[in-house]
Amino acid sequence: MKTTKQITLLIILMISFVFANAQNATEIIKKADDKWNGEKSSQGTMTMTIVRPTWERTIQFKIWSLEDDYSMTLITSPAKEKGQAFLKRETEMWNWVPSISRMIKLPPSMMSDGWMGSDYTNDDILKESSMVVDFTHEIVGSETIDGWDCWKIEMLPKEESAVVWGKIIRWVSKDEYLMMKSEYYDEDEYLVKTELGMDVKVMDGRKIPARIEIIPADKEDQKTIVELNEIKFNVNLQNSFFSQQNMKRLR
Amino acid sequence: MIWNISWKNVWRNKSRSLIVICAVTLGTVSGVFVAGLMKGWVDQRIHAAIYTEASHIKIQNPEYLNNEELKHTIPNYEEIENYLNNSDEVKDWTKHAKIVAMASTSRGNTALTLKGIDPVEEKSISDIYDFIIEDAGDYFESGFKNPIVISEKTADQLRLINYIISQELIDSLKQLGADEKLMASLSTIQDQRFITEKKFKAELESMLKPKQIKDYGAYIMKLAKNYKIRSKVRFTFTDIHGDMVQKSFRVCGIYKTYNTMFDQMNAFVKIDDINAIAGLQESDYHEITTILNNDSDESVKSFRDNLNKKFPQANIMTWKELAPDAGMMSDFMTIYYYIIMGVIFFALAFGIINTMLMAVLERIKELGMLMAIGMNKKRVFNMIMLETIFLTLVGSIAGMVIGGALIGIFGHFGLNFSTVQEGFEAFGWSAMVYPTIETSFFLGVTLMVIIVAIISSIIPARKALQLNPVEAIRT
Numbered sequence: 001m002k003t004t005k006q007i008t009l010l011i012i013l014m015i016s017f018v019f020a021n022a023q024n025a026t027e028i029i030k031k032a033d034d035k036w037n038g039e040k041s042s043q044g045t046m047t048m049t050i051v052r053p054t055w056e057r058t059i060q061f062k063i064w065s066l067e068d069d070y071s072m073t074l075i076t077s078p079a080k081e082k083g084q085a086f087l088k089r090e091t092e093m094w095n096w097v098p099s100i101s102r103m104i105k106l107p108p109s110m111m112s113d114g115w116m117g118s119d120y121t122n123d124d125i126l127k128e129s130s131m132v133v134d135f136t137h138e139i140v141g142s143e144t145i146d147g148w149d150c151w152k153i154e155m156l157p158k159e160e161s162a163v164v165w166g167k168i169i170r171w172v173s174k175d176e177y178l179m180m181k182s183e184y185y186d187e188d189e190y191l192v193k194t195e196l197g198m199d200v201k202v203m204d205g206r207k208i209p210a211r212i213e214i215i216p217a218d219k220e221d222q223k224t225i226v227e228l229n230e231i232k233f234n235v236n237l238q239n240s241f242f243s244q245q246n247m248k249r250l251r
Numbered sequence: 252m253i254w255n256i257s258w259k260n261v262w263r264n265k266s267r268s269l270i271v272i273c274a275v276t277l278g279t280v281s282g283v284f285v286a287g288l289m290k291g292w293v294d295q296r297i298h299a300a301i302y303t304e305a306s307h308i309k310i311q312n313p314e315y316l317n318n319e320e321l322k323h324t325i326p327n328y329e330e331i332e333n334y335l336n337n338s339d340e341v342k343d344w345t346k347h348a349k350i351v352a353m354a355s356t357s358r359g360n361t362a363l364t365l366k367g368i369d370p371v372e373e374k375s376i377s378d379i380y381d382f383i384i385e386d387a388g389d390y391f392e393s394g395f396k397n398p399i400v401i402s403e404k405t406a407d408q409l410r411l412i413n414y415i416i417s418q419e420l421i422d423s424l425k426q427l428g429a430d431e432k433l434m435a436s437l438s439t440i441q442d443q444r445f446i447t448e449k450k451f452k453a454e455l456e457s458m459l460k461p462k463q464i465k466d467y468g469a470y471i472m473k474l475a476k477n478y479k480i481r482s483k484v485r486f487t488f489t490d491i492h493g494d495m496v497q498k499s500f501r502v503c504g505i506y507k508t509y510n511t512m513f514d515q516m517n518a519f520v521k522i523d524d525i526n527a528i529a530g531l532q533e534s535d536y537h538e539i540t541t542i543l544n545n546d547s548d549e550s551v552k553s554f555r556d557n558l559n560k561k562f563p564q565a566n567i568m569t570w571k572e573l574a575p576d577a578g579m580m581s582d583f584m585t586i587y588y589y590i591i592m593g594v595i596f597f598a599l600a601f602g603i604i605n606t607m608l609m610a611v612l613e614r615i616k617e618l619g620m621l622m623a624i625g626m627n628k629k630r631v632f633n634m635i636m637l638e639t640i641f642l643t644l645v646g647s648i649a650g651m652v653i654g655g656a657l658i659g660i661f662g663h664f665g666l667n668f669s670t671v672q673e674g675f676e677a678f679g680w681s682a683m684v685y686p687t688i689e690t691s692f693f694l695g696v697t698l699m700v701i702i703v704a705i706i707s708s709i710i711p712a713r714k715a716l717q718l719n720p721v722e723a724i725r726t
Contacts, residue, residue: 091495107353107489123355123487159396162485162497164357186357187482188413190444218446 025137025153029170031177033131035208041066044231045076050118053221059116062250070242074250081116085247093122096247103244119193119214119224134161135168145180146198148173165192176200176207191217204232253630257637261645264610271606272646275599279650279696280657282595286588287658287686288666293580295509295681300574302378304513306540307551308558309573313566315537319351319364321491324535326564332534334561335541340554344541345372348522348531352488354401358410358446363515365399365486367522376540379506379519387478388504397524398503399484402514406505407448411482414451414475416441423474424467433463437471451475478505491530498528510679576679588692592699599643600707607639607711618715619723632712639708640701647700651693658686 065071150171157163166187197209315323348367380390445451571578
């Protein structure tokens, strides 16, 4: 009698562990996602370095964001592109080009292009597909990346979702939920690009990777590095800040 | 009497006459063959323009031509539908929804037009289903969700064509009797995936000897090519309200027509799969394509004019307007053949003049005698003219027979221009040509030959007429 009870308990425990585990993976991705997208709002400055076999260039910009839906980016350097602003409102993206005084709505055809010539696509920035909703998540192990103990999470796109990847593997640190590494695979499970989170720092009271590298797999000597110079969370920003009129006024 | 003499005169100096006859024969053969080639080509292009690309008559919203936005659907669709169903001039018709979209996979992206079609109806209008590449899927037959048919060009841009050296490839090379060294070097990259033709070629070239590439290169390329059917392609486009939407389709077939430009721009999906997500209602369509029973220019035009009168708010175009290159060619071609023949005969005329002049100068004494015994100038002229006509006619008839036979042979087996394929197909011209010719062309050529003969006989005949019989006899 006692043994049956124990066995039942064990089974219940195992089942709940399996469920908890599945629950966990999605939860972990969600927490990591929230961490990266700031709390309610954020404001900061970044430096992006585009490395190509024959050249290299550095772009500096300021960024404002409110929740998931609104963000504004203003290029501050180099001088040639200075003043260009990008506005994201929900699923739309606008580009203000001061040198020709034109406001451009980015058409679908430009969504897959690299933003400012980098390995970041406009689509990555718009985030039409959600890492949380469009994928199923599963913890497949734990590994140490850059000295951080991480969950290794495999993400498979749901059948109907509009995701181009065949699989994403993401390493999220067990404490702090930092995205330390992501590998993007195509449908034949070949690596397409790797995203690395490095240089974890405390910024505005939060620990976050201050440097992100994107490395395309089959293009040699190519990568894009984004460095976070400064960031503030939960600043006072209104919805009205993210307007086309304001894009032109930003300094 | 005169006819008889002329005919016999032709054969008095056999070798000289035969040389001219041969020249005319060769000229005619090449002219006829080139014309046949051009006609075969143009016919194929026109057939493709109508039965693959445009159909006889296309109905659209005039606004859509200026701005390819989803909201510009065909006005009064139901009335047009009704009219087309009841018209006995219409053989078949179907409707499309068209969306300009951005296609992307994890490795590539390209812009194209998504055509929402009804696969069953479409089959009676467009023969695209005939162009599905072997081993590259089918035309909406496999039953998975959200199927899409894309072109080879698009598949290439989206990196959906891979090159893999498989075990089967190596085995089949073994059966062909390839040497061990080749097999050994190939097996080092066995099962490795190359996502572009360029990379695969480069790898092969670095690994194999020129001789091996020459012997087996094409074979390896063909067998290593692997179309990734069922791959997911994501499309991004703006819906009818101007909002951006995304949807994934899975490749069910890959086609390749002779027209690279058409291929690059068109992908086909089932209309039910895109209507809802694009926000289109029932009876919201962007184009209607029709095939008529009578395909002559006049009946197509008059049908267009009738439709125009009935539905002035819609834009109605014939295939000649839709594929102006093919339309222009079809109008211009007949003149073009005759220009080619004209140029050839113009050059030949000098040879004929020369020969006839020689024939006349050689026979001064004889001509003088004929005139002295009372043959009048008109007859002398006729005799020389007929001689020229016989000479050229024999040559050109032989030429037409040989040319016609050549066209018949090549029209059956086809002529392959695959070495310059890419250039041709960029213009929508097939690299495989089946020459063909109309019988009326032979009549035209015969007429031209006679005219050329008459014109080129003028100088020799004048020379003969200027002779003074008394002096001529004494030379």
